[in-house]
Amino acid sequence: MNCYFEYLRVTLSQDLASVRRIGGHLDWIEAVRPVITILQLAERELLLFAAFWFLIGAMDDVVVDLCWIWLRLTKRACAGFISREAAEAPLTGRAAVFIAAWQEEQVIGHTIHHALSVWKQAEFILYVGCYRNDPATISAAMAGAGSDPRVRVVIHHKAGPTTKADCLNRLYTALCDDERRYGYRFKSIVLHDSEDMVHPAELAVIDGAMTDAEFVQLPVWPEPQPRSPWVGGHYSDEFTESHAKSLVVRNALGAAIPAAGVACGFSRDIIARIAGLRHAEGVPGPFASECLTEDYELGVLVRREGGRSRFLRARDADGQLVATRAYFPSRLEDAVRQKTRWIHGIAFQGWDRLGWDQGFADFWMALRDRRGPLTAFVLGMGYVLLVVEGVLGIFRLVGWNSQVAISPSLRIMLLLCFASFLWRAIVRFVFTAREYGMTEGLRAVLRIPVSNIITIMAGRRALVRYIKTLRGEAITWDKTRHDVHPAHASSPTGSTR
Structure with a gap:
């Protein structure tokens, strides 16, 4: 962690020195390079964090899916x-x-x-x-x-x-x-x-x-x-x-x-x-x-x-x-x-x-029952990553061409995350369409972000409420x-x- 902070300090110092040298004729991309550097570091760390925990959750869900498929094939479900x-x-x-x-x-x-x-x-x-x-x-x-x-x-x-x-x-x-x-x-x-x-x-x-x-x-x-x-x-x-x-x-x-x-x-x-x-x-x-x-x-x-x-x-x-x-x-x-x-x-x-x-x-x-707070946090970091990618994407469109270095292992993790998302969308479509019809099945896929946002907001509030109860606040029928x-x-x- 210290090496990251040192890298950030040196990079920012160099960028600020460039700003002082260029003066009034500074290109606007050079002016925001310190911000871009911070966003790149955040992008890399968030990619690693989100990819790891998304895969952990995906493996958990896939095992349950496979168990259910086996039960269906053996007519026990x-x-x-x-x-x-x-x-x-x-x-x-x-x-x-x-x-x-x-x-x-x-x-x-x-x-x-x-x-x-x-x-x-x-x-x-x-x-x-x-x-x-x-x-x-x-x-x-x-x-x-x-x-x-x-x-x-x-x-x-x-x-x-x-x-x-x-x-x-x-x-x-x-x-x-x-x-x-x-x-x-x-x-x-x-x-x-x-x-x-x-x-x-x-x-x-x-x-x-x-x-x-x-x-x-x-x-x-x-x-x-x-x-x-x-x-x-x-x-x-x-x-x-x-x-x-x-x-x-x-x-x-x-x-x-x-x-x-x-x-x-x-x-x-x-x-x-x-x-x-x-x-x-x-x-x-x-x-x-x-x-x-x-x-x-x-x-x-x-x-x-x-x-x-x-x-x-x-x-x-x-x-x-x-x-x-x-x-x-x-x-x-x-x-x-x-x-x-x-x-x-x-x-x-x-x-x-x-x-x-x-x-x-x-x-x-x-573990599955109690993963709600962790799920909310990981989803929150995933949406922060989307925001970071959106800002960096704007910079790339207007001329900035630097890219974050993605290792082969991280690339494989990201591909697996994408595949698991597709699988999760298919599973949700199948189960919802089976009970409510094709239209609701298609909506189920589109509703995934809605479900995620509600989970993120609820996870934050639940943590705040829990901390309040630890401080002695009474529990009421909310x-x-x-x-x-x-x-x-x-x-x-x-x-x-």
């Missing part, structure tokens, strides 16, 4: 099937569905009404958690429930918002009270968000999988948003690739499955076991109140407690994927805020709270409002969970 009769059959045990709601009066009523209309079973209770200082959400929830006995609106004794985990723990307390009061025990607990449009076969699929698993995660399907094809649309690309490939590979490897907090079911016994661990820590329930991604952490803890986790893809009698549909953020600020919460909770808090597992598969997947529900929207504008 194919979706299951559930008939219409099985989807509407009575459950083998009682299910409790938890929804935590704060200022969700625009969507919570639609969510409850839709769930009650498509879930034909009587063996479930929908627990909706509201706050005593949020009368609008309480009213909307009660209106959506009507007189249906399968809904229970639970009002938190605390003023909101606390955290989502705290609200879920209040629902768990209500569930335990009901079990003692009525003398029965639930078989499963299912988590959902206030804006979700559930699938009619969901409860049946989860109930059937609970015979040999303690945790089941079903896919999440971001609804396309005509008014936000870029910001809102990029969620379709990321979730499709994750829930059609990455989690399939994860499931096949036997690694821990992270819970998405939506369309995920847990056995009553494993939840009770985790609640016992939390009780020893002074937490009144199975959900970590101080964690921003309590659902992710809960999924990891299932495996650590000896439970079996499964990620299931199934299609109904009409060929539709059994998945939860929802609108994701349509505005840049909302998308950045949401991903900030994910990166903060999974990468920073996950490292602090969960540590690292010993098994290879779990360790590898934990969320945005939902304005439209997928089941009752003619002109979607988007939302966030």
Whole structure:
């Protein structure tokens, strides 16, 4: 590093000496030569840095791609099937569905009404958690429930918002009270968000999988948003690739499955076991109140407690994927805020709270989950490199002809980076087009820069938020409002969970 600074000092001294000698007749290129020298050094270092880390990330992704291809060839990655009769059959045990709601009066009523209309079973209770200082959400929830006995609106004794985990723990307390009061025990607990449009076969699929698993995660399907094809649309690309490939590979490897907090079911016994661990820590329930991604952490803890986790893809009698549909953020600020919460909770808090597992598969997947901050930094440096190249390109167009020396090894790295980018674009196109059609598949490739920019902004904010929590700042439920529900929207504008 010292040699670079010495080289820079000598070069700048020589250039400034040239400036003094030429005086008033100085050519403008000679005047900016010191700037060009600095940009050349930055170009070389950024090329090395970006090429190295891009290749590391590319190798990681390609290995997952190859694993998925192998699973497809061996027919181990194919979706299951559930008939219409099985989807509407009575459950083998009682299910409790938890929804935590704060200022969700625009969507919570639609969510409850839709769930009650498509879930034909009587063996479930929908627990909706509201706050005593949020009368609008309480009213909307009660209106959506009507007189249906399968809904229970639970009002938190605390003023909101606390955290989502705290609200879920209040629902768990209500569930335990009901079990003692009525003398029965639930078989499963299912988590959902206030804006979700559930699938009619969901409860049946989860109930059937609970015979040999303690945790089941079903896919999440971001609804396309005509008014936000870029910001809102990029969620379709990321979730499709994750829930059609990455989690399939994860499931096949036997690694821990992270819970998405939506369309995920847990056995009553494993939840009770985790609640016992939390009780020893002074937490009144199975959900970590101080964690921003309590659902992710809960999924990891299932495996650590000896439970079996499964990620299931199934299609109904009409060929539709059994998945939860929802609108994701349509505005840049909302998308950045949401991903900030994910990166903060999974990468920073996950490292602090969960540590690292010993098994290879779990360790590898934990690395993938927590690479968000590094990905944001590497992408940021990549875009800085583009800016540097653009400025140097302008200088070259107007007469400056000096080029940075690229070694053979760096040239090979750059070629591999380009090839990996093409491969990544093809993979994204294939997975998005398979679920959403050719038009969205093509848009998925064009949306890659949008996804990158959101990741960069969210990574920076997550680091700032994490540092603030280290200094003692309290963690609160950082969320945005939902304005439209997928089941009752003619002109979607988007939302966030």
